[in-house]
Amino acid sequence: MGCCTGPMFMLMPIISGIKSNLVGANEQGLVQGALSAICNLAAAVSSLLFGWMYWEATHSSESASRDSARPVFFASTILAIVSWLIALSLQKEMPEPKPTTIANLEEGLLQAEKA
Secondary structure (H helix, E strand, O other), X not given: OHHXXXXXXXXXXXXXXXXXXXXXXXXXHHHHHHHHXXXXXXXXXXXXXXXXXXXXXXXXXXXOOHHHHHHHHHHHHHHHHHHHHHHHOOOOOOOOOOOOOHHHHHHHHHHHHHO
């Protein structure tokens, strides 16, 4: 488990770097806010879900056997493998971001005014 700690800490900076290459300068704040919100929501939900699963698997923490927690860690491992397989299915080439120009900014302002 300790060998995965380093890559887990690098996840958010890597995702932030990738997203900055995928969107124009005028959209980076919006995308960064959405990314942070999704990350925080996922952390909250996963903590609650993992805590509940662990509580149920260990029979309200009364189980003396260490083996009672194995299903929870097995389920977490399966979820990580499924996530990794989904990540492998993503496209290999990143699309070019739309260049930020005055025309693009004006177009974005016009669309915002219409909405």
